[in-house]
Amino acid sequence: MVKVGGLGEAAAGLVNALRSAGVIVDVIVPDYDGQPLQGEVREPLAVPGWVGPALARHGVVGGAGEVTLVNVPGIRRAHPYVNPATGQGWPDNAHRFFAFSAAVAQLLALDPPDVVHLNDWHTAGVLAFAEPSLPSVLTIHNIAHQGWSNLGWLDPLGSRAASFERDGQVNALAGGIRLAGTVVAVSPSYANEILHTDTGCGLSDLLAAKHDSFVGIRNGIAHGEWNPRADRHLSTPFNFEDLSGKRVARQRLLEETGLEARGGPVIGMVSRLDTQKGIDIALSIADVLNSLPARLILHGSGSPSIARQAREVAGNHSASLKVLDGYRDDTAHRIMAGSDLVLIPSRFEPCGLTQMQAMTYGTIPVVTDVGGLRDTVIDLDRNSRRGTGFIADWADPASVTDALCRAVRGWRNPQRRASAQRRGMTTDWSWAGPATQYVDVYHDVIARHGR
Numbered sequence: 001m002v003k004v005g006g007l008g009e010a011a012a013g014l015v016n017a018l019r020s021a022g023v024i025v026d027v028i029v030p031d032y033d034g035q036p037l038q039g040e041v042r043e044p045l046a047v048p049g050w051v052g053p054a055l056a057r058h059g060v061v062g063g064a065g066e067v068t069l070v071n072v073p074g075i076r077r078a079h080p081y082v083n084p085a086t087g088q089g090w091p092d093n094a095h096r097f098f099a100f101s102a103a104v105a106q107l108l109a110l111d112p113p114d115v116v117h118l119n120d121w122h123t124a125g126v127l128a129f130a131e132p133s134l135p136s137v138l139t140i141h142n143i144a145h146q147g148w149s150n151l152g153w154l155d156p157l158g159s160r161a162a163s164f165e166r167d168g169q170v171n172a173l174a175g176g177i178r179l180a181g182t183v184v185a186v187s188p189s190y191a192n193e194i195l196h197t198d199t200g201c202g203l204s205d206l207l208a209a210k211h212d213s214f215v216g217i218r219n220g221i222a223h224g225e226w227n228p229r230a231d232r233h234l235s236t237p238f239n240f241e242d243l244s245g246k247r248v249a250r251q252r253l254l255e256e257t258g259l260e261a262r263g264g265p266v267i268g269m270v271s272r273l274d275t276q277k278g279i280d281i282a283l284s285i286a287d288v289l290n291s292l293p294a295r296l297i298l299h300g301s302g303s304p305s306i307a308r309q310a311r312e313v314a315g316n317h318s319a320s321l322k323v324l325d326g327y328r329d330d331t332a333h334r335i336m337a338g339s340d341l342v343l344i345p346s347r348f349e350p351c352g353l354t355q356m357q358a359m360t361y362g363t364i365p366v367v368t369d370v371g372g373l374r375d376t377v378i379d380l381d382r383n384s385r386r387g388t389g390f391i392a393d394w395a396d397p398a399s400v401t402d403a404l405c406r407a408v409r410g411w412r413n414p415q416r417r418a419s420a421q422r423r424g425m426t427t428d429w430s431w432a433g434p435a436t437q438y439v440d441v442y443h444d445v446i447a448r449h450g451r
Contacts, residue, residue: 001061001064001067004272010186013219014220014435014438016224018435018439019065026066026068027065027066027067028104030075030100032077037060037061038059038060038062039059043057043058045070045103047072047099047103047106048102048156055070056069070104072100074095075096075100077090087304087305094149094172097121097147100122101128101129102129108131112134115137115445117137117438118137118138120142121146122147124138124147128157128161128163128175135446136182137181137182137441138176138180138184139183140183140184140194143350144276144348146171147171148170149169149172151169154170171203173203174203174206177206182215182445183207184438184441186218187371187372188216189370190348190350190371191216215441217437217441219434220429221357221431222430222431228337231333235249240425246338250339252334253266254266254338259295259319260319264294264295265408265411266339267339267343268297268335268336270300270332270336271300271344271354273301273302273303273310274306276346276349277345278345279309281345281397282298282400284397285401292405293320294341295321296320296322298310298322300325310325336354336357339358340411341363341364342364342365344373345392346370346371346373347370348371349370350372351371352367359388359389359425360424364424366389367392368394368400369391376429380416388423390403
């Protein structure tokens, strides 16, 4: 329905897996764009006066199932979080998401669930307004985004407002961490990383205080959406036993981008254009692409300044670097299928879905040694029997270039390439396992609330 980075896919994938496992899930999403619902039922919500009129629309969205869309003043925007023209967060984001949280709390009061599962700072405010006895789980998809605002919000947040105060300001994520029954990070390695002061973005002490109520559960990918055997965006399906369709996808990707058919492997990069993702690191290696040799295709949306920089670099390396600006699902699928390698030079990565999507399509990942990338990719040079990709020790141009050179050498060896592809394509990256872990978390937090 709405997607910025990996949260949309992660939420959809987990919900579908939970429903398949027999869990009854009510999905509540901000009504960002007035999307029509099948069988729509409208429900005005009694919320505090500062929120303004609040309306819940219940119904069905094709491909997403039953949902509830909550509209509060200001929630509908051209982009959920930022002004697309500047890349800066909307100045009234605190009001938008605290108002949404207050409206969600009213829905919970009208029909109390066994457990409420919240995601990131944008919904953490629910715990300020909801019944304290309600079992709750908060998933942190990126601890760098915390929802800072001024102390004027302490009064609207009510009796639990003190939990949201942090360093002389209001911090939505800090309040959520303090009040949630269990906090989940989206990979085991990321959970460990953000317990440390240098990588916890100022909240490591709050996470450490959760003790056994803080865990890491790796995200999955939706195999209904990411499956080379039945991908609606590909003309020729394929699997690990027959990669001829991947060769077709590769040829069509080169034709689409205007890159030469010869010249070494095709490296794909599908990413949000953000400093976190190491786009500058990828652009810095443009000078060595011809000597590898290799071609790089970068696709994504995000920071306008990073997009401009990418276009400038591509203009100077038109034979080896192509930038496809503005994210599209169909383009992302074609890049995953048609690339030989995928580059993910993230400075930090809570989980990452791209590397799992790539391996499912027989595309070998080249990643940095952080977060969920560490949990999902095994370096082929360090473990020839289990390797699925190549890992750079550090998120810097030298380390990434070294890993990329090793990956190109590995790609040139048909036997090593095929074995790495087979291992990646036959690994279960679905949400089935992670969903089971979440169900265990739900049972645990419910039991601790005496229910």
